[in-house]
Amino acid sequence: MKKDHIVVLTGAGMSAESGLKTFRDHDGLWENHSVYDVATPEAFQRDPDMVQRFYNMRRAQLETVQPNAGHFALVKAERHFDVTIITQNIDDLHERAGSSNVLHLHGELTKARSSIQPDLIVNWGYGPIENGDKAEDGSPLRPHVVWFGEPVPAIEQAVEICRTATHLLVVGTSLVVYPAAGLVHETPQNCRVTLVDPGDMSESPIAHARHVQKPAGQALPSLIDEWILNGVV
Ligand code: APR
Numbered sequence: 001m002k003k004d005h006i007v008v009l010t011g012a013g014m015s016a017e018s019g020l021k022t023f024r025d026h027d028g029l030w031e032n033h034s035v036y037d038v039a040t041p042e043a044f045q046r047d048p049d050m051v052q053r054f055y056n057m058r059r060a061q062l063e064t065v066q067p068n069a070g071h072f073a074l075v076k077a078e079r080h081f082d083v084t085i086i087t088q089n090i091d092d093l094h095e096r097a098g099s100s101n102v103l104h105l106h107g108e109l110t111k112a113r114s115s116i117q118p119d120l121i122v123n124w125g126y127g128p129i130e131n132g133d134k135a136e137d138g139s140p141l142r143p144h145v146v147w148f149g150e151p152v153p154a155i156e157q158a159v160e161i162c163r164t165a166t167h168l169l170v171v172g173t174s175l176v177v178y179p180a181a182g183l184v185h186e187t188p189q190n191c192r193v194t195l196v197d198p199g200d201m202s203e204s205p206i207a208h209a210r211h212v213q214k215p216a217g218q219a220l221p222s223l224i225d226e227w228i229l230n231g232v233v
Pocket of ligand 1: 010011012013014016017022023024025089106171172173174176177196197198199214215216217
């Protein structure tokens, strides 16, 4: 056990420099798609083809992109600190970079699951889920992602992790989607907080934090090197 436990909460901005769109930035995914058409259980009931197309497109794109310097900096941090990543992202770029402790709050694009039994999960990869692909229980396969209005099963584990943080590093998330956003209030009182985001975070629930106002791929390599050299501050 190392003395510092850095809990990293990541959002879509973490993968932006890899070429994946965020949701709420200009030209983000939600500007071009309605959440209610593609990311709710009702949408999947109403028009499964449209929902599958949206995630098939994202899965195919994921296969073509690579982790960025920010992802790799978090891997380097593991050599010096206990690092746990809690991500809202459904991409696999943290794992592909080499991070070993990654908890996915909103599911994983490279997995599929039964549309009846949430625990019946299969490793799917980057290929499309076609109409007619079935889970072992005979139900249609759906993406293993948490849609709006659905519970977030990993949240309790995430809360436990945050309670043992000595440092919280928040990267590339607008912190508007709950319960993920509430995790910033679950850390111990003396936990130090750093925010990496090129945006204006003055309205953020952690506006008091040290804010490195740069993209993750630029900010994280020097921030992690600074912590390795001087200790986490
Ligand atoms: N590096 C770091 N941060 C960046 C970068 C970058 N290169 N580019 C953009 N950002 C920041 C934006 O300034 C913004 O604060 O990333 C944040 C992205 O916010 P959102 O688009 O709201 O994404 P996120 O917070 O991950 O969304 C949460 O909402 O749509 C649902 O389930 C989906 O997991 C997602 C959740």
